[in-house]
Amino acid sequence: MSIKMRFLLSYIGVTVVSITLCLAAGFLILFTVTGDVGAIDHLFKKTYIQKPLTAKEESTFLDLKLLAKKDPNALLNINELQKMKQEDIGIVVRRSGKVFYTSDEQNRAKLERFLPKFEEININTRDTIRIDDTFYTYVKFDFYFEDGEQGSIFVLRKASSYAELTRELFPLLLLLLVILFVVIIGLLNYLVSRSIIKPITFLKHSADRIKSGDLNFKVTTASNDEVGQLYRAFEEMRIRLKESTELQIKYEENRKELLSNISHDLKTPITSIIGYVEGIRDGVANSPEKMDKYLSTISIKARDLDKLIDGLFLFSKLDLKRELFSFETVDLVQFIKEFSEEVQFDLQPQGIKLDVSIISQSIYVTADREKIKRVMMNVIQNSVKFLDKDEKKITIHLEERKDDAKISIKDNGQGIDPEAIPYVFDRFYRLEPSRNTETGGSGLGLAIAKQIILAHGGTIEADSLLGEETSVIFTLKKGEHRETHSAD
Ligand SMILES: Nc1ncnc2c1ncn2[C@@H]1O[C@H](COP(=O)(O)OP(=O)(O)OP(=O)(O)O)[C@@H](O)[C@H]1O
Ligand SMILES: [Mg+2]
Numbered sequence: 001m002s003i004k005m006r007f008l009l010s011y012i013g014v015t016v017v018s019i020t021l022c023l024a025a026g027f028l029i030l031f032t033v034t035g036d037v038g039a040i041d042h043l044f045k046k047t048y049i050q051k052p053l054t055a056k057e058e059s060t061f062l063d064l065k066l067l068a069k070k071d072p073n074a075l076l077n078i079n080e081l082q083k084m085k086q087e088d089i090g091i092v093v094r095r096s097g098k099v100f101y102t103s104d105e106q107n108r109a110k111l112e113r114f115l116p117k118f119e120e121i122n123i124n125t126r127d128t129i130r131i132d133d134t135f136y137t138y139v140k141f142d143f144y145f146e147d148g149e150q151g152s153i154f155v156l157r158k159a160s161s162y163a164e165l166t167r168e169l170f171p172l173l174l175l176l177l178v179i180l181f182v183v184i185i186g187l188l189n190y191l192v193s194r195s196i197i198k199p200i201t202f203l204k205h206s207a208d209r210i211k212s213g214d215l216n217f218k219v220t221t222a223s224n225d226e227v228g229q230l231y232r233a234f235e236e237m238r239i240r241l242k243e244s245t246e247l248q249i250k251y252e253e254n255r256k257e258l259l260s261n262i263s264h265d266l267k268t269p270i271t272s273i274i275g276y277v278e279g280i281r282d283g284v285a286n287s288p289e290k291m292d293k294y295l296s297t298i299s300i301k302a303r304d305l306d307k308l309i310d311g312l313f314l315f316s317k318l319d320l321k322r323e324l325f326s327f328e329t330v331d332l333v334q335f336i337k338e339f340s341e342e343v344q345f346d347l348q349p350q351g352i353k354l355d356v357s358i359i360s361q362s363i364y365v366t367a368d369r370e371k372i373k374r375v376m377m378n379v380i381q382n383s384v385k386f387l388d389k390d391e392k393k394i395t396i397h398l399e400e401r402k403d404d405a406k407i408s409i410k411d412n413g414q415g416i417d418p419e420a421i422p423y424v425f426d427r428f429y430r431l432e433p434s435r436n437t438e439t440g441g442s443g444l445g446l447a448i449a450k451q452i453i454l455a456h457g458g459t460i461e462a463d464s465l466l467g468e469e470t471s472v473i474f475t476l477k478k479g480e481h482r483e484t485h486s487a488d
Pocket of ligand 2: 382444445446
């Protein structure tokens with residue numbers, strides 16, 4: 001059964017019960033106030049039956065009474081009575097308990113049975129009698145005929161009966177009840193439909209859209225009730241689902257790109273190695289100098305390949321979080337001094353000036369020495385590769401901050417296009433459109449650096465002025481330094 005149907009049935013139930021309870025409550029109140037079970041009957045009589053006689057009826061009664069007092073035997077004259085009777089006025093003349101004359105012939109026998117008895121003194125002259133389902137209001141006058149027989153005159157007025165009244169009022173009541181019923185149910189239905197059914201139907205359509213793969217829509221609501229909460233949860237689910245689907249697509253694209261890049265980067269040196277080897281085999285390298293040149297090219301290409309495979313291997317291990325780190329407390333000041341002395345040997349012959357600017361005495365960080373060295377080497381190698389000015393300069397700057405140490409390596413090389421900066425840390429990203437290895441490596445250097453710094457809980461970013469300079473800035477969290485004393 002649908003929720004709509006259930007709601008409809010419950011409204012009908014509630015409405016019927018409410019109306020019944022209202023009626024029962026009304027009856028109970030009446031009963032409590034009057035203390036009488038027949039209170040309704042009395043109320044009915046009072047309201048509908050004990051209506052006074054009309055002026056015409058009263059005057060007919062007075063005429064009859066006058067006659068009964070002055071000339072009672074005239075009441076035995078049917079013609080006289082017929083004259084007095086006006087169209088709808090009910091007159092009864094009774095003699096010795098028998099109805100002598102009645103304008104309501106049909107009920108003659110019943111009138112004899114139900115009309116009140118003769119009274120010497122006329123006290124209870126006005127009352128109501130009930131014949132079958134019909135009530136009659138009457139006025140009575142008792143007297144004696146000239147021959148001493150008991151006589152009574154009645155002027156009767158037919159009042160509405162239960163059945164008549166019900167018949168009169170029933171269609172109206174029923175119509176009112178039906179209208180009330182329809183209005184209440186319609187209103188409830190509208191309210192519930194607007195606040196529950198419609199939103200649920202909308203959510204169902206939204207779920208169908210998601211099922212068919214469409215996630216590009218919004219589910220919004222201003223309400224804060226349960227339906228509103230459901231909407232918000234649904235919207236959150238849609239956003240998460242969309243994000244994860246997009247991520248999935250991105251991963252898939254990355255995977256394809258990675259595979260194509262690896263294939264390309266491996267293929268290039270291998271093709272040239274094959275070329276040179278075949279050249280030797282075909283006797284192209286026919287002099288010792290040529291042979292030497294061929295062999296050294298093969299060696300360089302093979303080393304490039306080895307380097308690339310190493311880089312790939314390291315990157316994939318870092319990416320999969322399978323590379324082991326041996327963290328220790330490192331004095332970064334000391335470490336950078338040693339590192340710069342080491343690279344100085346390589347840089348000086350290339351005419352590159354290395355400046356180191358350190359203010360602090362010592363800064364302790366938790367780091368893996370070899371890995372940080374790798375990061376700095378990768379960055380420096382890039383600087384070396386892209387230095388294009390006559391006066392080549394690389395500056396290493398170390399700064400201590402509240403929670404971390406900031407290391408920046410700046411060169412005055414060709415710089416990076418601002419649009420490319422966000423991508424330089426992506427694997428295989430190289431600015432040059434062609435992927436030849438003449439200008440550099442495989443585009444893994446900064447990707448590896450980023451993985452290592454992230455594994456240290458630090459951050460890494462690049463900053464550049466195109467054509468002027470490039471800085472790679474990374475941070476390392478400060479670590480606790482414990483003084484170690486040697487045993488001797
Ligand atoms: N100091 C720099 N000056 C100018 N461009 C740079 C600099 N450092 C990085 N880049 C740009 O960022 C790209 C990515 O650098 P990354 O070190 O990751 O790769 P690569 O140097 O090309 O290859 P690999 O380091 O694997 O030998 C480079 O190809 C280059 O275009
Ligand atoms: Mg590099």
